[in-house]
Every structure is written in structure tokens, then in C-alpha cells.
Amino acid sequence: MGPDGKILLHTLSNNNWYWQAALINPHTGEAKAIPLNYHGDVFRPTWGPDGRISVMAAEHTATLWRFWPEEGSKSTTKDAAAGFSAGGR
Numbered sequence: 001m002g003p004d005g006k007i008l009l010h011t012l013s014n015n016n017w018y019w020q021a022a023l024i025n026p027h028t029g030e031a032k033a034i035p036l037n038y039h040g041d042v043f044r045p046t047w048g049p050d051g052r053i054s055v056m057a058a059e060h061t062a063t064l065w066r067f068w069p070e071e072g073s074k075s076t077t078k079d080a081a082a083g084f085s086a087g088g089r
Helices: 077-081
Strands: 007-013 016-024 031-033 040-047 053-059
Touching: 007 031, 007 040
Parallel strands: 016 040
Antiparallel strands: 007 016, 016 031, 040 053
16 A cells, blocks of 8 residues: 555556556545556566656567568468468468
8 A cells, every 4th residue: 555545556447568667546446547658568566665667667568570481482371370370471
């Protein structure tokens, strides 16, 4: 519990893919996400001795690759491209 009586936790919302930090006011039941300019998960929010909030964070990035056999290779389309594309090249 923070100096102002609010409860700090990490949560998910229906409009954000990532875990985020939030504050709950126990008197009103209102929950508010803490806005951060960060695209990744936020874990273990804690109160510092000065009343500020600290969090651990993990950024997530991804790249999608599609591989095709070289022309003239002995691989078959079925072996080399299975699961990569339904529409061909």
C-alpha cells in the first residue's frame, strides 16, 4: 500500500497486449493504469522509500520470416514450404 493508501499491482487490460502497472483506490474501487511510454511487459511494481514507483520490465520484439527452396533444389514444395504460406510465393 502506498503513502496515499492506494494499492499497486500489475494487470492486463482488454486494450493492451502487455502487462502494465496500475493503482487501485480501495475507497472507491477505481483502478487506473499508470501511463508509460514503453512497449513491453511491466512486472513487480513496488513502492520506493520516497513514495515513487519502481518496476521491472521486459521488451518484446518479433520478426516473421518466410523461407522458400532455391530454384532447382531437390527439396519439394511440400517439404520446404509446409505451413509457411497458403497462397504460394
